[in-house]
Amino acid sequence: MTATGPSAPDLAATLSDPEWRSLHDFLTGLADETARLVVPAPLHHAFPGAICPQDMADPIAQEFAAIAIHKGDYTSIPADSLYPLLILYRPVFANAVFIVLAPSDRAGAAADRAHTGALTAMIAWARTHASPALVAATTTPHAELSADEALTAMARLIARDLVQQVSDDSGLVAVAETALPFAGTRWFWGDDAGKVAELFCLPTLAAEQPDLASRLIDLVMALSPAGLIHRRIGPADLRVESDDPRDLKVATPFTITFGDLSRGRIQQAIRFNDGRTRPIVCFVPGTLTASWRGRPVTCDLAAAIFAQEVTHDGDSVMLRHVSTIRDPGDVTRELATVTCTYSLAANRSIVGFELAVRPARFVTLKDITVTPGLGDLDQLGHFDTLTTLGSTSQPHIAPALGSLPLSAAAMPYLCLWESRSLPGHAVGVHMAPADTATKLSAVTDDERLTGLRLHYRSRAATRRTPFVVRDTRLVTTGGYYDRAAEYRDLIHDAGDGGWCRDPSMSYDTGVELNAVATWLFFASTNAYGTVPPDRMTTLRAWYDRHLSLYRDHLRSDDPNVHERIFVRGLAFVILSLDTIARVHPDAGYDRLADRLTNLLLDTQTPVAGDPDAAVFGSGLPDAPWRPELDSQCAALLALGRRACTEPPSTALAAAIAAGVTALRIATPSSSSYGNDPLDHPTIVISRSMDDDDLVDTGFWTYKLGLALRAFHLIDHAATTGRLALPDATRAHLQQLAATATQALLRAADYRDGLIEVRTSFNAGETNSETQPWAALGLVPLLDRALLDIPAGEALPLSIAITPKA
Numbered sequence: 001m002t003a004t005g006p007s008a009p010d011l012a013a014t015l016s017d018p019e020w021r022s023l024h025d026f027l028t029g030l031a032d033e034t035a036r037l038v039v040p041a042p043l044h045h046a047f048p049g050a051i052c053p054q055d056m057a058d059p060i061a062q063e064f065a066a067i068a069i070h071k072g073d074y075t076s077i078p079a080d081s082l083y084p085l086l087i088l089y090r091p092v093f094a095n096a097v098f099i100v101l102a103p104s105d106r107a108g109a110a111a112d113r114a115h116t117g118a119l120t121a122m123i124a125w126a127r128t129h130a131s132p133a134l135v136a137a138t139t140t141p142h143a144e145l146s147a148d149e150a151l152t153a154m155a156r157l158i159a160r161d162l163v164q165q166v167s168d169d170s171g172l173v174a175v176a177e178t179a180l181p182f183a184g185t186r187w188f189w190g191d192d193a194g195k196v197a198e199l200f201c202l203p204t205l206a207a208e209q210p211d212l213a214s215r216l217i218d219l220v221m222a223l224s225p226a227g228l229i230h231r232r233i234g235p236a237d238l239r240v241e242s243d244d245p246r247d248l249k250v251a252t253p254f255t256i257t258f259g260d261l262s263r264g265r266i267q268q269a270i271r272f273n274d275g276r277t278r279p280i281v282c283f284v285p286g287t288l289t290a291s292w293r294g295r296p297v298t299c300d301l302a303a304a305i306f307a308q309e310v311t312h313d314g315d316s317v318m319l320r321h322v323s324t325i326r327d328p329g330d331v332t333r334e335l336a337t338v339t340c341t342y343s344l345a346a347n348r349s350i351v352g353f354e355l356a357v358r359p360a361r362f363v364t365l366k367d368i369t370v371t372p373g374l375g376d377l378d379q380l381g382h383f384d385t386l387t388t389l390g391s392t393s394q395p396h397i398a399p400a401l402g403s404l405p406l407s408a409a410a411m412p413y414l415c416l417w418e419s420r421s422l423p424g425h426a427v428g429v430h431m432a433p434a435d436t437a438t439k440l441s442a443v444t445d446d447e448r449l450t451g452l453r454l455h456y457r458s459r460a461a462t463r464r465t466p467f468v469v470r471d472t473r474l475v476t477t478g479g480y481y482d483r484a485a486e487y488r489d490l491i492h493d494a495g496d497g498g499w500c501r502d503p504s505m506s507y508d509t510g511v512e513l514n515a516v517a518t519w520l521f522f523a524s525t526n527a528y529g530t531v532p533p534d535r536m537t538t539l540r541a542w543y544d545r546h547l548s549l550y551r552d553h554l555r556s557d558d559p560n561v562h563e564r565i566f567v568r569g570l571a572f573v574i575l576s577l578d579t580i581a582r583v584h585p586d587a588g589y590d591r592l593a594d595r596l597t598n599l600l601l602d603t604q605t606p607v608a609g610d611p612d613a614a615v616f617g618s619g620l621p622d623a624p625w626r627p628e629l630d631s632q633c634a635a636l637l638a639l640g641r642r643a644c645t646e647p648p649s650t651a652l653a654a655a656i657a658a659g660v661t662a663l664r665i666a667t668p669s670s671s672s673y674g675n676d677p678l679d680h681p682t683i684v685i686s687r688s689m690d691d692d693d694l695v696d697t698g699f700w701t702y703k704l705g706l707a708l709r710a711f712h713l714i715d716h717a718a719t720t721g722r723l724a725l726p727d728a729t730r731a732h733l734q735q736l737a738a739t740a741t742q743a744l745l746r747a748a749d750y751r752d753g754l755i756e757v758r759t760s761f762n763a764g765e766t767n768s769e770t771q772p773w774a775a776l777g778l779v780p781l782l783d784r785a786l787l788d789i790p791a792g793e794a795l796p797l798s799i800a801i802t803p804k805a
Contacts, residue, residue: 014042019097023068026093026100030066038067040098056081066092066102071118079129084138086123090764091116117676119762124679143750147779148204153755154775155205158196160754162768163212164188166233167499172222173215174233175768183273184239184251189232190223191508192768194515199772201518202782203527213519214528220512221542223501226486227549228479229512231502238315238346245308250317253500254349255475257342261310261321264302265375266342268351270477270504280380280427281475285340285355286371286453288325292335292363299325301338301370315346325357325365335363336461340372347500350474350491357458357467366460368467371441373453374416374429381427383449385419387484388440395484400449401442408437408454413488416452417481422566423553424478424507432491434470478505480553509550510572516543517580521786524583543580547573551592554599567616570600571634578641579786590646597642600635601655607662609689614658627685629696632659633706640713643723644787656714657729663707664689665739668697675699676762682743683707683736699760702770704744708777711737716789744774 015021024046027037037050038059044050053069056062059081067085074082085101093100094115099122127135145153161179166172166188174188175196197216200209223230234253242249245261256277259266266283270276285301304323311318319342327333336359343352355372359365377383386400391410400416408414417428435456443451454471461467474491481487490503506512516539523531550573555564577593600616607613615627616635636659639652648656666684669677672695682698698704711733717723718730725733747758756766757774766774776782784790 011042011045019095022095023093023098023100027066027068030102036062036064038064040068040070040073043068053077053081059085063103066100068098068100069122070098071122072097074118074122075125079126080131080134082122083126083130083135086119086126087138091119091762092764116762116764117671120676120679123762124677127679145750145755147781150755151775151779151781152205152208153750153753154757154771154778155199155209157754157756157766158199158771158775159209159212161756162196162766162771166219170499172219173212174219175216177273178765178767185234185237185271185273187232187234188219189768190220190229191231191506191511192772193217193219194508194511195769195772197515198511198518199775199782201515201522202785203522204781206522206528213515217516217519217539220515223506224512224542224546226489227483227545228486228490229506229509229546231478231504231506233499233501236315236347236498236500238317238344240310240312240317243310243312245310245319245321248310248319250310250319250344252344252346252349254502254504257319257344257351259319261308261319262305264305264321264323264340266319268475270475280477281374281429282376282380283342283351283353283473284373284375284451285321285323285338286373288323288338288357288368288370290325290365290368292327292365295329297325297328297335297365299323299338301340304338317344318342319344334360336360336365338370347498348493349500349503350472352470352472354468354470355456357461359461359463359466361463364460364462365467368458368461369438370456370467370469371453372456372469372471373451375443375451377416377452378445378448378450382418382420383416383427383429385417385481387415387417387481389413389484389488393485395482397482400452401444401447404440404442404452406440408433408440411437411440413484413491414440415481415484415487417479419481420564422478422507422564423480424505424509424566424569426478426481428476428479428481428487430474430476430487430491432472432488434472435468437469474503476504478507479503480505480549482553507566508569508572509546510569510574510576513543513547513550514572514576514579517576517583518782518786521579521583540580540584543576547576565599565603567600567603567628567631568634570596570603571631571638574600574638575641578638578645582786593642594646597639597652600638601651603635604655604658606658607689608687610661612658613662613689614655615662615685615687616659627662627687627696629663629683629685629698630700630703630706632662632685633703633710635659636714637706637710640710640717641783641787643717644713648717648723653724656723657725660714660725660729660733660736663732663736665735666695666697668695668699672697676760678743678761680743680746680761681739683740698740698743700770701744701747701757701759701761702773704740705757705770705773705775705777707740708737708744709773709780709783711740712777712780713783716787741778744778748774 015024037047038053039047039050041052054076089101091099092102162175164176166174175193177187193216197213200213237253239251249258254271256269256271264285267279268281269279288299290297301323305321306324308321321340323338324334325336327335336357339356341354355370384400386403387395387397388411389395413432415428415430418426437454438457439455441453442449456469458467472491520539574593574596577589581589603616604614605617607615616632639656664684665681667681675697684695684697686695718725746761749756757771759767759770
């Protein structure tokens with residue numbers, strides 16, 4: 001039955017709601033003379049011939065192009081119609097109110113993952129209320145593939161959909177985060193290039209995609225011209241999402257700048273697509289003090305703002321607010337204006353700042369001091385350390401509270417940062433004054449650092465000779481903040497035109513190191529034919545340089561070392577050392593692998609409720625020992641590799657057994673760590689065996705890939721007698737592997753000879769982290785090749801075949 005839609009005026013009223021508008025705009029792109037749509041009644045006027053979701057009958061047979069479902073109204077749809085759609089169709093659009101499902105072969109852009117969580121509840125409800133016969137009959141056909149066929153099918157999807165040319169003139173090849181731009185972004189992550197490069201180092205895949213691994217490693221090297229391995233690159237981008245001065249929002253390639261100019265508050269966040277975007281710095285104008293006719297003048301610049309504006313001019317945006325300085329003896333008399341301007345550009349992450357004091361006619365202000373800087377530090381992070389650079393180019397590093405105030409004369413660069421956080425995650429706020437500041441001071445509250453002020457002084461200013469100060473600012477999340485000279489140069493880097501390098505450091509340094517080590521291993525075996533000697537020399541020098549920097553910043557003698565270790569990153573550094581030691585057995589890499597392995601063992605802590613279980617903890621100041629499934633499995637992967645390489649010690653065997661025991665099989669019924677509930681068993685980890693709240697799960701598929709890779713190696717070490725595990729632990733390991741495999745395959749589709757492993761079972765597509773790690777876990781041929789293990793008879797994989805329209 002076709003419903004009668006509302007009149008045009010009613011439709012206009014409906015589309016005034018942004019959620020309805022965005023749904024309408026998406027469906028408009030699908031609508032043509034052949035497309036059949038299912039839409040809520042208020043949109044029928046816009047799409048003649050469309051029907052209501054409640055009126056669907058046998059929707060699969062009717063081959064609808066798209067079905068739009070209101071999240072708050074799905075229970076009004078007959079369960080026998082809804083359930084097959086949820087199982088066989090994929091989300092291609094979602095916002096806070098609606099989800100659109102479409103046949104998988106029509107799925108272009110993926111739905112916004114932040115809005116697809118409702119699918120879990122929809123599936124659970126529909127399964128419960130649909131007829132048992134229909135539920136049993138609603139299964140996707142499957143294909144039985146050999147391990148080689150499956151690995152090739154997963155790798156070919158990466159090569160087809162994710163590997164892209166960065167630009168026509170750069171010559172660089174990279175791995176896109178998603179096949180199509182996601183949430184308006186087009187990012188190429190360096191660590192994901194390393195993950196894909198490791199996969200394509202396998203000679204059988206390298207034969208099909210010659211030089212792909214090597215070219216992706218070239219990208220990693222391009223992202224690390226000096227000591228830092230930068231996180232990602234992306235095209236120049238500048239979007240004014242709101243030009244309301246009281247609620248402004250401007251996006252540049254890797255940052256979001258927002259705030260209220262009328263209050264003098266400008267905040268910045270680093271952009272992510274996985275919920276990690278949060279304000280991390282607040283710029284404030286500070287105060288002005290001066291004298292006029294011998295009388296003191298003091299002004300809180302934020303409180304005195306009377307005008308503000310956002311101006312957009314091509315590839316730049318200016319955020320500006322103006323304060324009035326008044327005669328304290330006669331507030332009707334204006335002595336000066338102070339204009340603060342923040343400049344943003346499409347191809348850089350920096351913020352240009354200018355403060356200009358312009359006295360009124362016939363007014364001369366003397367002994368002027370202005371104090372722009374940072375505010376809300378206690379609310380936005382754990383800023384505790386200050387790095388400054390003087391004229392000698394030697395950095396000075398000290399606790400911020402203990403070293404302030406200090407002279408800022410001849411200080412071309414300073415950085416306030418979080419020394420207790422993981423180096424790859426620690427926030428740093430960098431400032432490079434273009435004009436000489438006289439002093440750097442702290443604003444405190446109960447012994448907490450709440451603000452930082454740069455003091456600039458001028459003997460006098462008039463209307464003809466205003467007092468102007470400038471500096472350049474940069475915010476990073478992750479870095480080696482003792483490398484002051486490198487950051488000073490970075491903050492003044494003019495960029496390279498249309499493409500931008502994220503100034504933040506990669507937090508997966510171990511992945512990049514491991515990719516280079518893996519390529520060197522296979523190249524040394526002549527797996528890639530004749531390799532120029534200078535290529536081998538260059539890559540080893542790169543590896544040694546960044547390994548040394550990693551060790552320098554690990555600070556293993558720090559009493560709070562557990563707060564400085566990213567367990568997943570450390571695990572991949574150990575993997576890289578284990579691999580490169582096979583190329584250079586006498587270079588000391590193996591001894592260093594042993595030392596770092598012992599450090600990894602020290603991060604293990606018992607799980608409450610089971611004396612035989614323990615988790616590996618990535619510590620953060622606000623949540624030490626927070627269990628993370630990917631870190632747990634990466635640690636087990638590194639320990640499993642060492643068990644296959646060296647005769648395992650008693651401590652190593654005990655740590656592996658405890659780490660495996662800490663993993664449980666469960667069906668999560670509530671959200672935790674940003675994971676949606678699941679309607680099927682998966683592997684989980686928590687601080688306590690009885691803890692159902694602080695649980696990390698296998699909701700994200702890449703974690704299951706890491707788990708399977710670890711399980712394969714541990715099982716091999718136990719089977720060959722290298723690792724002594726209790727029978728109960730081995731049985732549990734096999735159950736974990738079977739559960740992880742089935743949970744992962746729920747997110748896998750086989751179509752046109754390619755396998756796509758989606759980011760989660762209810763997601764619409766894969767990404768640059770999920771696909772390679774799922775491939776390496778499902779088909780462990782790379783680890784077998786590295787360890788010279790016969791491939792054996794791998795069981796075939798049963799992969800869901802995506803139905804064709």
